[in-house]
Amino acid sequence: MDIRIDPWDYKIIQEYDKLFTVFGIQSIDSIPYKDLLKHHFFTRRIVFGHRDFDKWLNALRRGDKVIVLTGFMPSGVPHLGTAMVFEELKFFQEIGASVKIVIADAEAYAVRREDRGSTIKHGIEFIKHAIAWGIDPNKSEFYFQTAMKESYYRLIQMFSRKVTAAEMEAIYGDLTPAKIMAALTQVADILHPQLEEFGGYKHVLVPVGVDQDPHLRFARDIADRFSEELGFERPSSTYHKLLRGLDGNKMSKSRPDYAIFLNDDENVVRKKVMMALTGGRATAEEQRRLGGEPWKCMIHELYVYFMLNDEDVRKITEECVTGRILCGECKRIAVELLVGKLKEHKKKYEEVERTFNIEKIVKIPAF
Ligand code: SF4
Numbered sequence: 001m002d003i004r005i006d007p008w009d010y011k012i013i014q015e016y017d018k019l020f021t022v023f024g025i026q027s028i029d030s031i032p033y034k035d036l037l038k039h040h041f042f043t044r045r046i047v048f049g050h051r052d053f054d055k056w057l058n059a060l061r062r063g064d065k066v067i068v069l070t071g072f073m074p075s076g077v078p079h080l081g082t083a084m085v086f087e088e089l090k091f092f093q094e095i096g097a098s099v100k101i102v103i104a105d106a107e108a109y110a111v112r113r114e115d116r117g118s119t120i121k122h123g124i125e126f127i128k129h130a131i132a133w134g135i136d137p138n139k140s141e142f143y144f145q146t147a148m149k150e151s152y153y154r155l156i157q158m159f160s161r162k163v164t165a166a167e168m169e170a171i172y173g174d175l176t177p178a179k180i181m182a183a184l185t186q187v188a189d190i191l192h193p194q195l196e197e198f199g200g201y202k203h204v205l206v207p208v209g210v211d212q213d214p215h216l217r218f219a220r221d222i223a224d225r226f227s228e229e230l231g232f233e234r235p236s237s238t239y240h241k242l243l244r245g246l247d248g249n250k251m252s253k254s255r256p257d258y259a260i261f262l263n264d265d266e267n268v269v270r271k272k273v274m275m276a277l278t279g280g281r282a283t284a285e286e287q288r289r290l291g292g293e294p295w296k297c298m299i300h301e302l303y304v305y306f307m308l309n310d311e312d313v314r315k316i317t318e319e320c321v322t323g324r325i326l327c328g329e330c331k332r333i334a335v336e337l338l339v340g341k342l343k344e345h346k347k348k349y350e351e352v353e354r355t356f357n358i359e360k361i362v363k364i365p366a367f
Helices: 017-023 053-062 080-094 105-110 116-133 150-161 165-172 177-194 210-225 266-274 284-290 298-307 310-321 327-355
Strands: 047-051 066-072 098-103 140-144 203-209 236-240
Touching (some): 047 210, 066 116, 080 116, 080 236, 098 116, 116 140, 116 327, 298 327
Parallel strands (some): 066 098, 203 236
């Protein structure tokens, strides 16, 4: 099995437990504060790992300054994989944190080769989707990388002095100048909120998909190297499992037929769900006799991640493994639930478009 984590690739990571031993990610089970972590992402182990999350929670409980920071690549429309981060940010706001959201337009231009105008357009759309999903703009700060002030860019130059190409290759694999710049820029994103001119020290938590862990390892190493010069402390992080696309690989914008986008309409959702990979058997007779295999099924994954409460997950799983429900009917239920969820989101998105002046909450970069 390929265990290297590549933040720019879309391969799915199959064996999450190995990440504890290979990369030193800690299990979410080691975290106290079960009273705080009641969201189903935690109770169902969708958020499965962390680095120093307990320290961040201690700081939150003490009433120290804490923030949650994460970034989005402004290309295309967000899909359900991206919405997992929206969901986490919403949860962290509910337990008392404010959030800082990076629109990674510099990275989208350099690494994804997005046209400059579209990175800005998509960045604005991402912010609207985030607010429509339930992120409270009054407890949020959004920024575009290319609209940041000089001191943020000075950090990137400073960081470059204390890293080597060999160590970056060990973390990221093959590198290009664009990837080196993108990685250093991400470290500036993660660490700059601790500086005096950005509001003074606060404990930073970065909730991400586990494919982004290389950036966290790199940021933590650099924090150590600049602890005396700039007073940096290591950031904390949490890791969620990657939502798979409807074909079983990671959900990705680069394979749109297998991803559910937040603006997909009913017909598109139906078509995509109907061709999804399931854990169904070759024939109806076999499935009634042997039951389905929900752990292989992308529809079941959607239920667990986004659509059903604990009791309903238990019921559908039982009906599947005992062969009482067949995939056709199960998919029809999934379409109905998914379409309902997306319609509700669309309504809120339109309301944000109508009522919100985005330029009041984020500095739009010049072309
Ligand atoms: S019955 Fe539903 S959960 Fe079971 S394999 Fe088929 S689609 Fe998946």
